[in-house]
Amino acid sequence: MPETPEMTLNAALFEWLLRMGDNTLILGHRVSEWCGHAPVLEEDIALANTALDLIGQTQLWLGLAGEVEGKGRSADNLAYLRDASAFRNVLLVERPNGDFGQTLMRQFLFDAWHLDMLKALRQSTDGRVADIAEKAQKEVAYHLERSADLVIRLGDGSQESHRRLQAALDDHWSYTGELFVGDEADEQVAKAGIAPAAETLQGSWSNTVGEVLQAATLTAPESSFSHKGGKRGIHTEHLGYILADMQFLQRAYPGATW
Amino acid sequence: MQPSIETVWSWLGEVPDPEIPVISLTDLGIIRNVAWEDDTLVITVTPTYSGCPATSVINFEIEAALRGHGVWNLRLERQLSPAWTTDWISREGREKLKAYGIAPPVDGTAADGRAVGLANRLANGTPGGNLVIECPRCASANTERVSQFGSTPCKASYRCKDCLEPFDYFKCI
Numbered sequence: 001m002p003e004t005p006e007m008t009l010n011a012a013l014f015e016w017l018l019r020m021g022d023n024t025l026i027l028g029h030r031v032s033e034w035c036g037h038a039p040v041l042e043e044d045i046a047l048a049n050t051a052l053d054l055i056g057q058t059q060l061w062l063g064l065a066g067e068v069e070g071k072g073r074s075a076d077n078l079a080y081l082r083d084a085s086a087f088r089n090v091l092l093v094e095r096p097n098g099d100f101g102q103t104l105m106r107q108f109l110f111d112a113w114h115l116d117m118l119k120a121l122r123q124s125t126d127g128r129v130a131d132i133a134e135k136a137q138k139e140v141a142y143h144l145e146r147s148a149d150l151v152i153r154l155g156d157g158s159q160e161s162h163r164r165l166q167a168a169l170d171d172h173w174s175y176t177g178e179l180f181v182g183d184e185a186d187e188q189v190a191k192a193g194i195a196p197a198a199e200t201l202q203g204s205w206s207n208t209v210g211e212v213l214q215a216a217t218l219t220a221p222e223s224s225f226s227h228k229g230g231k232r233g234i235h236t237e238h239l240g241y242i243l244a245d246m247q248f249l250q251r252a253y254p255g256a257t258w
Numbered sequence: 259m260q261p262s263i264e265t266v267w268s269w270l271g272e273v274p275d276p277e278i279p280v281i282s283l284t285d286l287g288i289i290r291n292v293a294w295e296d297d298t299l300v301i302t303v304t305p306t307y308s309g310c311p312a313t314s315v316i317n318f319e320i321e322a323a324l325r326g327h328g329v330w331n332l333r334l335e336r337q338l339s340p341a342w343t344t345d346w347i348s349r350e351g352r353e354k355l356k357a358y359g360i361a362p363p364v365d366g367t368a369a370d371g372r373a374v375g376l377a378n379r380l381a382n383g384t385p386g387g388n389l390v391i392e393c394p395r396c397a398s399a400n401t402e403r404v405s406q407f408g409s410t411p412c413k414a415s416y417r418c419k420d421c422l423e424p425f426d427y428f429k430c431i
Binding site: 042046052055136137141149 | 307309342407411415431
């Protein structure tokens with residue numbers, strides 16, 4: 001078997017930063033699709049604010065990714081001018097919004113991972129990564145507080161809200177495993193002390209999620225099967241539609257500003 | 259002649275926050291440093307929220323204010339760490355917020371810790387709920403949270419159960 005050349009640390013860091021930035025970008029875009037459509041005004045505002053935080057974090061992560069890559073690509077270039085196969089987000093965040101319960105459950109499952117990841121990143125050996133994590137952690141703690149609160153209220157709510165939340169959990173569950181599967185890039189950045197190894201976050205995530213689901217009277221599926229591929233650029237059909245919407249302006253009118 | 263650092267701070271203290279114009283940028287606690295590097299004035303600013311749309315307006319306002327005072331050679335730097343916290347809002351700023359109808363942040367209540375505990379702690383009327391937000395209008399402690407988010411990223415929506423007025427609470431991070 002021919003030996004595969006080892007990925008340089010810089011290439012691994014770039015890859016890892018794309019994953020962080022693409023997760024927040026795609027989830028932020030998804031959540032922003034609710035703007036003007038949420039069930040009540042307060043939730044509309046909450047969703048728009050959450051999306052805004054995520055897009056703000058995207059600018060920091062993708063901005064650093066462009067800097068690390070060193071080819072002069074800005075955060076905007078990376079967001080608007082890559083095709084689906086170059087995106088590195090996990091499949092969970094590109095899942096369709098569905099009903100409000102689907103959106104909330106997706107947010108909760110992601111927030112629980114996101115907060116643990118950011119907390120761990122504050123110890124990063126790369127000061128730039130630690131600084132972004134310190135900033136984002138405060139915002140994400142707030143996201144988790146809201147999504148956990150609503151999952152509990154709706155899960156342990158009416159029969160209809162319980163049914164919808166349980167259905168959402170069943171639908172999203174097989175997309176959570178990908179968050180905890182590392183590859184060469186993850187291992188490289190973990191070895192350098194830049195980020196925690198992907199699998200190390202599973203324990204505390206399971207605790208947080210288990211605790212909230214129990215309070216919400218919801219039951220996680222038994223199956224441990226997980227869909228994977230997003231981190232390597234192999235996406236569901238949904239990502240293409242997101243990009244068609246998100247990138248249209250820059251594709252149709254390259255360099256347009258306002 | 260270069261204006262002194264103290265003078266520059268006092269000028270910045272007159273620049274209003276674009277979204278909550280009753281408080282100044284120094285009240286908000288986002289100006290982290292003012293220094294001269296030879297003949298260049300360097301202002302270090304930290305964002306409130308990473309996606310706050312006011313950030314670029316704030317930078318513009320700082321430049322405009324200082325140019326208005328004759329400082330042309332200036333540079334703005336962004337500093338992420340230590341991350342901005344509502345604890346940095348000045349005493350004076352808190353009074354101004356209250357007079358304007360926005361309940362100022364209660365220190366030490368930023369979101370952190372276990373998700374279930376958090377949900378309980380901030381939910382109204384549940385055991386262990388310890389966060390009392392005073393109505394800025396009638397000072398009643400009998401208030402309830404309507405939404406964790408409000409009209410800007412930095413605010414949550416509340417309602418007073420005595421005077422029945424809705425109001426904004428400057429949420430803690």
